[in-house]
Amino acid sequence: MKFAVIGAGLAGLVFGAMAVKDGHEVVIYDKNPVAGGVLALCEAGGYRFEQGPLLMCDLLPGEPMSDLLAQFGIHLDLMRADRNVEMPDYSMQKPEKYEGPYWRRDRLKELFPSDAKGLDEYYRFYDNMMRVRYNLNRKPSLRSAFALAASFVPVARYSRMTAQQLVEHFFKDRKLQALYTGILADYCADPDEVWGLAVPMTNLETGFDDRIPLEKNGRKFLGGFGYIKGGCQKIAEELSSYITQNGGVIKLNTVVGKVLVENGRAAGVRLADGTFEKADVVAGSGSGRDFFLKTVGEEYLDSSYKNILETYRPMEAVFMVHAGVDFNPVDVLGTALCYCYGSYDLHRATERLRNGEYHDGEDGFLLFVPSYHAPEFAPPGRHCLTVYTVAPDTLKDGDWESEKEKYADHLLERAERYLPGLRQHITVKKIMTAADYRNLTHMSKSSFGGTVPVRHQKNPPHKTPVKNLWFIGQQSENGGGLWAVSGGAAAAYKACIRR
Ligand SMILES: Cc1cc2nc3c(=O)[nH]c(=O)nc-3n(C[C@H](O)[C@H](O)[C@H](O)COP(=O)(O)OP(=O)(O)OC[C@H]3O[C@@H](n4cnc5c(N)ncnc54)[C@H](O)[C@@H]3O)c2cc1C
The missing domain is CATH 3.30.70 (Alpha-Beta Plaits)
Known part of the structure; x- marks a missing residue:
């Protein structure tokens, strides 16, 4: 089959690499002079800077994105990463000498003595959530499904809470509550709109101290954060060379103006210079609204897809x-x-x-x-x-x-x-x-990381009302982080091949 992929960002490159691996003909189009979308570096006066992701989860050896890239023989050179947090009138800076995985809890007990009991309870809940996370990332099997269900039991009672309700359940002091919900503001999400279980998931303690061991009883238990030595562009460079070395083509400086639809099926793409390129399958990334309303055409969408396009909320x-x-x-x-x-x-x-x-x-x-x-x-x-x-x-x-x-x-x-x-x-x-x-x-409204991870949000699904047309990338995934985007693109490719 011939695949036309619009966008050589992370989503398009992962989708393209999977298709190339299966022996398909692949052409990826991107308007920029280098592949990578926001993974590409920018330059100024002899310096280079990251213009996209900085702190990456799920990318360390044994984590899902690392496994995905390993299929293409890609092994990135990583270093563990962490961050300090400065609140308006207190700081959470990692201690010079390692004080164990719970140093933040202990320090917070000193700062907020009236919340000491709540902190103990929160960290018990947090440990239970890490068990859930571990089981979620295991290879699917009957055994792992049982383990997942069993690990969920102790946290089930928190699952209907919003993030705000959850922090209020554990903590009285709003200054402490804000420490755990602050990250949601990055996603443009009000703590009242987000599921409470997102709180431990977006506050992995390993992200605040790179010395916290990730293994427990010989198993890769906790998620860690990493930086890619040489920068995020390495992901795009490695995927691009895998694609081109295996017969795929990446056309840079090339804008796709239109997806051509014939008899309800995607038939190819028309480039901005008017050239028509035929394809059996088209996968598009970028802004959901721009892609469907401008590049594809509203007339090909059904009412439920149109409704999703009207209501989903990209970040700012x-x-x-x-x-x-x-x-x-x-x-x-x-x-x-x-x-x-x-x-x-x-x-x-x-x-x-x-x-x-x-x-x-x-x-x-x-x-x-x-x-x-x-x-x-x-x-x-x-x-x-x-x-x-x-x-x-x-x-x-x-x-x-x-x-x-x-x-x-x-x-x-x-x-x-x-x-x-x-x-x-x-x-x-x-x-x-x-x-x-x-x-x-190539978005008419910039959205830095995907869609706002609010409860009940429906993003534009991978499968579209047009046959053989697939939507991938940050606006099809809640939160739009690197693993969500690459895992989503891989899932879309697998679904597309199954049909
Ligand atoms: C500042 C910033 C910080 C971030 N921080 C993190 C982080 O710390 N951790 C994390 O996990 N994630 C982070 N992210 C999110 C993550 O980087 C993105 O969600 C992901 O890289 C998006 O990949 P994508 O392929 O969907 O989109 P993009 O990278 O936007 O790529 C899409 C590409 O398609 C091209 N394109 C679109 N339409 C057309 C067309 N019609 N014709 C030709 N070309 C077209 C675009 O020009 C672009 O090159 C951050 C993002 C930003 C911007």
């Missing part, structure tokens, strides 16, 4: 300031990644985001040092720093192009709370706004 954009600096920020921060929250009011933060009000750094931001996992990104003796935050795609007041310098300066000024004198040490600066991400991802 990011505002990013990349800086080349003449000092090593890791020496000051003690870590390569730091989440700095500016507010405990996550309801207001997500509401502002959705209403197009940029918080101007007030609600929080991240400090990330890509030259930690990839020293070659910076000239000798120099380092890369990225300061970034979630931001609306479209500003209620003003536009990104005219406001970006001012907003970048404000963000850097706020970053000086943690990196004193930062602005005097910047040798190169590159600002990325929603407009840059729209261009990179």
Whole structure:
């Protein structure tokens, strides 16, 4: 069969690699000059920066995404990663000397003595959830299904709670509650809208201390986080070379303007220059709304698919300031990644985001040092720093192009709370706004990580109302992280082949 795949981001490359592996003819189209979508690096004044994912889960040896890539002979060079958290008036920084897997619980008991009992209960619940997670990731079998069901019993009573209800169940102090729900604001999700079980899953303790062992009784028990040495673009480079070495074609600088549908079946693609390329199967990625309403055509959709397109909620954009600096920020921060929250009011933060009000750094931001996992990104003796935050795609007041310098300066000024004198040490600066991400991802509304993981959300499914047309990528997956996107693309390919 001949496959046309639209988009050489992670989803398109995984889908294409699977089809090539099975001996199919594959052409992947992407508008950008390099493959990878948001995995591709950007450059400025002799420095390189990550413009997409930073902290990756499920990618360490024995984890699902690593197994997926291993099918194509891809073994990435990884290092474990973790992050510090700065709340408005307390810090959670990993201790210099390892204090065991529960050091955060013990430190929080000192900070919030009236919540000590709740913290003990939360960590018992957390351990039970890690058992569930372990069983979820096991190879499907009758035995693992029983183990999964059994591990779910102790947490079942929490399964109807929202994230907010769950943290209120365990903790009285809202400052403590916000520590566990803060990450949801990154997803533009209000804690009232998200399932409570997402709280332990998005707060894996291994993500706060890279020394916590991942194995228990000889089994890979806990999920860990990693950085890819050499940067995320390595995933795209490795998948691209697997595809092209096995007969697939990747056409870069090529925009697909239309998916051609004949007699209710996908028949190929028309490129922006008018060329028609025939295919038996078409797989598209990118924005669900753009793809179906512009590239495919609304007339081919049924009412239930149209309803999903109208109601699903993509995340918002990011505002990013990349800086080349003449000092090593890791020496000051003690870590390569730091989440700095500016507010405990996550309801207001997500509401502002959705209403197009940029918080101007007030609600929080991240400090990330890509030259930690990839020293070659910076000239000798120099380092890369990225300061970034979630931001609306479209500003209620003003536009990104005219406001970006001012907003970048404000963000850097706020970053000086943690990196004193930062602005005097910047040798190169590159600002990325929603407009840059729209261009990179070919979306008319930039959405940095996929869809908001709210309860009952229905994303555009892989299988579409058009025969042999499949939808893959970040907007078909809740939360849209790397494993969701690559696992989703692999599942879509398998479903497509079965038909
Ligand atoms: C700033 C940022 C931080 C992130 N952090 C994390 C993280 O820490 N951990 C994590 O797991 N995930 C993270 N993510 C999410 C993850 O990186 C993405 O969900 C995933 O890489 C998306 O892959 P994709 O293939 O769906 O889309 P994309 O990477 O957007 O690729 C789609 C490609 O298709 C092209 N395209 C679309 N339509 C057309 C067309 N008609 N013609 C030609 N080309 C087309 C686009 O130009 C693009 O190159 C982050 C993302 C961003 C942006």
